Amino acid sequence: MKQNIQGLYAITDPTLTPDEHLLPAAEAALFGGARLLQYRDKTAPPDLRRRRASQLRALCHEYEALFIVNDDPALAAEVNADGVHIGQSDGGIATARALLGDNRIIGVTCHGDLTLAREAAAAGADYLAMGRFFPSRTKPQAPPAEIATLKQACGEFHLPVVAIGGVNADNAPLLIQAGAASVAVIEALFGHSDPADIEAAARRISTLF
Template sequence: MTDSHTDRFTEALNTSAIYAITDSKLMPGELLFEKAEAALKAGIGCLQYREKTADPAEKKQRAERLLKLCRQYKTPLIINDDLELALEIDADGVHLGQSDGSLTEARARLGVDKILGATCHASLELAQQAQDAGADYLAFGRFFPSATKPDAPPAPLELIAEAKARFQRPIVVIGGIDQSNAEVVFAQGADMIAVVNSLFADDNPAAALAAFPQR
């Protein structure tokens, strides 16, 4: 495996440690684009489009609009759980959960120039499989109570340091991370923090972003 895809995600890491994830409940209608652009303008590292309820045509239309915004701000757009959509609109990458298809197949279809992220929950074994399959980053969580995924099993903070020491991929952490606890996960070795409510529940995403501690 070459390092080209990892380098692409590293560019995002070097921009910001904030990995923003959209939420249709927090960002209905035009708020999706208004809040996304506010976050992009303020300087997030990457944006993930996460949509669980829209019909395929509407989802594609929204994704294309977000991609145009992301191109404007030179920020990667990653599609959640939908490899076909990512390929169709030529997004910058895709993030797959454990039930969203083969990482190996996704890597092959994406090629080396796109970003592939993988949900690893609290499992170093799943992370090893993801790294072996060609994932660019490994996502662990949840580490704190999460409004987005309230039923997700908790992960111990020590897992971050263990993963950081073991794997040669950036570590992304998710689950209830906000301005008050981000410093704790950074201290454990997290490369990037994935945020939803702590950024997009705010009427002013730029101010919310500014309140996060630096990595």
């Protein structure tokens, strides 16, 4: 049974959450109320990624949060993650579904493009990620998206829409009011080095839902 996709969606970053800081930072975000956590690290060796993904899955489940792996359906299947998040060049939904089965979550990056969102919805995505809605230092080259597009997507699709891109406690209400079921946050959480500050930032955003 797939769980509800709603609330604060924390995404790790290898620069902001390097190896020794990853687990304490993730736990602080979960303690602050993150309902989903995505492990995103494209550069670590496979063995380390496998170990970290297994540790994060266990941590997420302690907090009754969903654990998502970025861009790697095979790793998500191997560590029994709750799902995977894929981009437009990561092998497609059918390939991910074949690896993960019907009961795991597949989220898809759709940028600010309703055509991509329609294609993902038709192909069986479980949530649509749209953005970036605000300037992002983590992904500065990501194409901008309009809040009007988010509102249209939330009205058109019977799927959760996750809003991403420069999201923080001050601008998240605009996205939630437009219909976003969840907001994905990287730097506003993990730009803090102190776990207490990560927890406080997570709590500020979580309480908006």
